[in-house]
Amino acid sequence: MTTRRRWGLAAVVVAIYAFLLAPFVVLALSSLSGGEAYYISFPPRGLSTRWYLAIPASYLRSFAVSVAIGVASALAAGLLGVAAALGIVRGRYRRKELLKAFFRAPLQIPLVVSGVVFLQFYYVLFGLTGVRLLESFTGLLLAHVFISLPFVVGTVCAVLEKFDRRLEEAAYSLGASRWTTFRRVTLPVIRPGVFAGMLYAFIVSFGNVPVSLFLVGPRLTTLPVDLFYSMEYDFNPSILALSTLVVVFSVLTILLLQRLMGMDVLVRAGAKE
Amino acid sequence: MSGVLLEEVTKRYGEVVGVRDLGLEVREGEFLTLLGPSGCGKTTTLRLIAGFLHPEQGRILVGGRDVTALPPQQRGIGMVFQDYVLFPHLTVEENIGFGLRERGAPRDEIRRRVREMLELVRLPEIGGRLPRELSGGQQQRVALARAVAYAPRLLLMDEPLGALDLKLREAMQIELHRIQRALGMTTIYVTHDQEEAFSLSDRIAVLEGGRLIQVGTPRELYRAPRNQFVAHFVGKINFLRGTVLDGVGPVASVKLEDGHQIRVRAPGPLRPGASVCVAVRPEALRVWAGAPEPQPEAVPGLNRLDGVLERVRYAGNFTHLFIRITENCTLLAEVGGERAELHTGEPVRAGWAPEDTLLWQEGDAS
Amino acid sequence: MEPGHPAVAALPGRGPVKAGLASGWDSLLLPALGASLLLFLLPQALFVKNSLYAPLGFGRIGDELTLQNFGRVLTDSLFLYSFRLTAYLSFLVAVVAILLGFPLAYFIARSQSRWRSLLVTLLVVSSFITVVIKSLGLIVILGGSGPVNRVLVGAGLVERPLTLLNNQFGVVVGLLHYTFPLMALVLLSVVQTIPASLEEAAEVMGAPRRRVFTRILLPLCLPGVLAGGLMVFNMSMGAFTSAALLGGGRVPVLPILIQRKIISEVNYPMGATMSVLLLVAVVALNVLAVWLLGRFRRLSAGMRGTL
Ligand SMILES: Nc1ncnc2c1ncn2[C@@H]1O[C@H](COP(=O)(O)OP(=O)(O)O)[C@@H](O)[C@H]1O
Numbered sequence: 001m002t003t004r005r006r007w008g009l010a011a012v013v014v015a016i017y018a019f020l021l022a023p024f025v026v027l028a029l030s031s032l033s034g035g036e037a038y039y040i041s042f043p044p045r046g047l048s049t050r051w052y053l054a055i056p057a058s059y060l061r062s063f064a065v066s067v068a069i070g071v072a073s074a075l076a077a078g079l080l081g082v083a084a085a086l087g088i089v090r091g092r093y094r095r096k097e098l099l100k101a102f103f104r105a106p107l108q109i110p111l112v113v114s115g116v117v118f119l120q121f122y123y124v125l126f127g128l129t130g131v132r133l134l135e136s137f138t139g140l141l142l143a144h145v146f147i148s149l150p151f152v153v154g155t156v157c158a159v160l161e162k163f164d165r166r167l168e169e170a171a172y173s174l175g176a177s178r179w180t181t182f183r184r185v186t187l188p189v190i191r192p193g194v195f196a197g198m199l200y201a202f203i204v205s206f207g208n209v210p211v212s213l214f215l216v217g218p219r220l221t222t223l224p225v226d227l228f229y230s231m232e233y234d235f236n237p238s239i240l241a242l243s244t245l246v247v248v249f250s251v252l253t254i255l256l257l258q259r260l261m262g263m264d265v266l267v268r269a270g271a272k273e
Numbered sequence: 274m275s276g277v278l279l280e281e282v283t284k285r286y287g288e289v290v291g292v293r294d295l296g297l298e299v300r301e302g303e304f305l306t307l308l309g310p311s312g313c314g315k316t317t318t319l320r321l322i323a324g325f326l327h328p329e330q331g332r333i334l335v336g337g338r339d340v341t342a343l344p345p346q347q348r349g350i351g352m353v354f355q356d357y358v359l360f361p362h363l364t365v366e367e368n369i370g371f372g373l374r375e376r377g378a379p380r381d382e383i384r385r386r387v388r389e390m391l392e393l394v395r396l397p398e399i400g401g402r403l404p405r406e407l408s409g410g411q412q413q414r415v416a417l418a419r420a421v422a423y424a425p426r427l428l429l430m431d432e433p434l435g436a437l438d439l440k441l442r443e444a445m446q447i448e449l450h451r452i453q454r455a456l457g458m459t460t461i462y463v464t465h466d467q468e469e470a471f472s473l474s475d476r477i478a479v480l481e482g483g484r485l486i487q488v489g490t491p492r493e494l495y496r497a498p499r500n501q502f503v504a505h506f507v508g509k510i511n512f513l514r515g516t517v518l519d520g521v522g523p524v525a526s527v528k529l530e531d532g533h534q535i536r537v538r539a540p541g542p543l544r545p546g547a548s549v550c551v552a553v554r555p556e557a558l559r560v561w562a563g564a565p566e567p568q569p570e571a572v573p574g575l576n577r578l579d580g581v582l583e584r585v586r587y588a589g590n591f592t593h594l595f596i597r598i599t600e601n602c603t604l605l606a607e608v609g610g611e612r613a614e615l616h617t618g619e620p621v622r623a624g625w626a627p628e629d630t631l632l633w634q635e636g637d638a639s
Numbered sequence: 640m641e642p643g644h645p646a647v648a649a650l651p652g653r654g655p656v657k658a659g660l661a662s663g664w665d666s667l668l669l670p671a672l673g674a675s676l677l678l679f680l681l682p683q684a685l686f687v688k689n690s691l692y693a694p695l696g697f698g699r700i701g702d703e704l705t706l707q708n709f710g711r712v713l714t715d716s717l718f719l720y721s722f723r724l725t726a727y728l729s730f731l732v733a734v735v736a737i738l739l740g741f742p743l744a745y746f747i748a749r750s751q752s753r754w755r756s757l758l759v760t761l762l763v764v765s766s767f768i769t770v771v772i773k774s775l776g777l778i779v780i781l782g783g784s785g786p787v788n789r790v791l792v793g794a795g796l797v798e799r800p801l802t803l804l805n806n807q808f809g810v811v812v813g814l815l816h817y818t819f820p821l822m823a824l825v826l827l828s829v830v831q832t833i834p835a836s837l838e839e840a841a842e843v844m845g846a847p848r849r850r851v852f853t854r855i856l857l858p859l860c861l862p863g864v865l866a867g868g869l870m871v872f873n874m875s876m877g878a879f880t881s882a883a884l885l886g887g888g889r890v891p892v893l894p895i896l897i898q899r900k901i902i903s904e905v906n907y908p909m910g911a912t913m914s915v916l917l918l919v920a921v922v923a924l925n926v927l928a929v930w931l932l933g934r935f936r937r938l939s940a941g942m943r944g945t946l
Pocket residue numbers: 286289290291292309310311312313314315316317318
């Protein structure tokens with residue numbers, strides 16, 4: 001009886017994973033189609049890598065932009081977020097829940113709204129100071145840091161709250177300075193939380209459309225926005241090839257991170273609270 | 274009608290053996306303890322009986338009924354877990370009434386019974402509290418009350434006192450004993466603590482490496498341990514190695530590795546030249562100062578070993594003496610009270626009676 | 640918060656040394672606080688203000704504060720329809736995500752470590768990949784000549800290919816694909832906090848699986864499950880990409896309306912007005928949900944002791 005239920009559950013799980021993974025499998029297969037046609041052919045007709053060779057260079061450029069912004073916002077959100085979490089958890093300010101709610105707030109703002117907000121902000125800023133943030137790397141980065149900061153603050157706060165401060169006291173008692181203690185004791189213990197937060201910061205930034213959409217232009221654009229416009233207005237099978245490459249890139253990144261940081265981080269990454 | 278019978282039960286976790294060919298009978302109303310070091314299969318045995326695990330081989334009978342294939346719900350068992358596992362979102366009353374409610378008992382009945390249980394574990398005032406508002410000892414009692422509230426025919430307890438500090442543990446042992454006697458239900462108890470097992474149990478089953486080594490009353494285990502493992506695990510003991518010189522008759526003579534000759538009560542005829550392990554309990558040793566003075570001869574027939582008193586550990590009602598016999602042989606003796614005439618660093622003589630000696634042939638597993 | 644504040648110095652149990660250490664931590668808060676104020680409060684204020692000017696067309700705006708935008712939006716039937724539609728679809732997606740995500744999270748949480756790590760990795764991979772690519776894959780799958788329709792027609796279950804794209808169904812599937820991996824990870828972290836031994840304790844006391852679920856699992860997981868559902872709802876309310884690509888412009892959810900107002904019509908004030916209303920609605924719903932959850936908890940606490 002128990003086993004029958006177990007198998008029933010397993011069947012549901014398999015179905016869910018099929019749903020989650022099918023799009024990537026299908027993409028990869030149709031990207032290999034040898035047909036001439038400028039539409040999607042699935043199952044693929046013949047096998048060829050012609051669409052891979054036909055990926056326009058502009059896509060590769062926006063791919064580079066996306067990776068750069070993703071990494072930069074993960075780093076910036078990481079630095080700011082760890083400092084903020086330390087301040088919240090360790091500081092003297094007693095209404096910690098309020099602070100946490102403040103830093104969590106961007107999660108509740110619909111992404112489209114954030115996009116519009118930044119668009120107008122940069123527009124006004126340009127009018128007032130002449131500083132042009134629209135269609136600039138800095139402008140995109142600021143917006144992406146804004147939407148990814150909550151993830152780092154959340155995960156790092158969570159590990160810091162569980163952190164046993166006696167570890168630090170032990171280090172002090174052994175004669176370590178505050179900085180040494182932080183670097184050699186505190187940081188290694190909270191590192192999984194930091195990595196998890198930064199991983200999500202990267203994910204949120206790297207895949208974003210609704211915020212970037214308002215801030216990019218012909219001179220600077222991100223891969224997701226590029227792909228989005230291409231799908232909306234001028235479909236070209238080489239985006240299937242490009243998408244497949246991005247999927248492969250993502251899988252390799254995850255595997256690499258998992259190697260470097262361990263499974264634990266990925267599980268914890270899900271637990272934002 | 275509510276005894277338990279395990280018939281050659283085997284359970285593996287992949288490659289790892291949980292328990293192997295375990296045959297065990299627990300009599301109705303009996304308090305039986307599974308005793309053994311960590312990893313020997315105690316929890317596995319309990320979980321097999323509870324129905325959380327299913328054996329690859331063998332049968333499990335509870336009250337004469339084969340329950341091997343039954344899910345836990347249908348086995349009518351009460352269980353106390355090591356870390357209590359009280360439902361954190363339910364009050365003490367709701368926790369205790371849980372099993373009754375699942376059995377469809379009427380509300381009044383549940384309320385009355387919960388009250389009774391709270392009295393039984395001497396916590397009549399805390400029914401409305403949540404588990405997190407209780408101390409460890411209180412949680413423990415609630416866990417017990419919860420497990421017995423629906424009068425299961427069999428009670429299982431997995432190291433229920435493991436998380437408590439020493440004083441509380443001793444107090445709870447007395448409580449547990451009282452409650453089990455009051456309810457009279459068959460109880461299988463798991464612990465790795467020999468003293469706890471001795472103070473609670475009618476009988477004890479010693480496990481090692483997934484196998485049952487010996488079952489018996491505490492007295493039987495202590496006096497006649499089947500092998501060195503049991504002897505070592507149940508109480509303190511001194512082991513000595515040697516070879517049989519003369520193995521005919523009720524008393525054998527054995528030559529120890531260091532050349533001393535001793536006399537031993539033999540379990541049966543022994544082949545001369547066979548290597549054996551002999552053992553003597555610390556409290557069977559008598560100790561005299563100033564060996565080789567002739568006092569021990571006053572008690573004829575005693576085995577004697579001479580050595581140097583290395584350390585004295587005073588424990589109030591008794592004293593432990595560590596006597597160095599040779600380079601790699603130190604005897605532990607337990608003597609009553611204080612022995613002011615004994616001084617560390619001075620020669621002493623230890624003696625014991627042949628009938629206080631245990632003997633096993635080497636390479637003899639059972 | 641300034642160092643040496645008398646109220647802080649007078650806190651019980653804090654010696655001067657500790658206070659000195661703590662003030663060091665305090666200052667760490669400043670960069671992020673500053674950045675958030677700069678990137679959060681200031682732009683939000685500007686943006687709300689923008690919704691209070693009348694649009695003059697061609698991207699120009701009036702210079703008098705007015706509430707007329709709000710009046711116009713709130714009487715616009717397309718906006719009202721769109722609002723209801725967005726909320727309805729987001730709610731639907733949240734419910735489906737909970738119904739599918741909970742069994743999945745439960746299965747993973749209770750499975751052996753070898754399977755576990757593979758399943759979790761796949762969830763992370765799926766959440767890693769941008770919605771645009773997911774939507775592209777779903778378009779291939781759900782298209783008129785895609786595998787789903789081929790199978791359905793081939794098996795004789797339907798006569799003509801079903802329309803699975805450019806309608807609400809497509810959008811729901813897309814939103815689900817977008818939010819589900821994160822939801823599953825959140826639920827996993829919830830179920831993981833519930834030891835399996837709690838279930839065993841209930842089982843051995845005679846509770847059948849269904850009762851173990853309703854009396855133990857559900858009450859213990861409920862706050863986490865609702866928080867996860869709220870997260871999915873929030874994400875869906877603001878989701879633009881999957882709605883645009885899988886709805887094909889025929890499912891006018893609010894994010895799409897807002898994007899059109901701003902990018903196609905260059906009507907910043909109206910776009911801002913709609914955004915403000917969307918924001919207010921989402922925040923209000925969140926506050927309401929948190930309040931209801933709190934009440935629910937207090938209610939169940941109040942029922943204690945009555946058995
Ligand atoms: N779920 C499990 N998976 C794999 N091995 C297990 C599992 N549970 C127990 N074991 C192994 O089975 C043996 C017996 O374990 P257990 O019954 O828990 O011992 P005890 O309770 O006596 O400490 C041990 O070697 C243990 O490592």
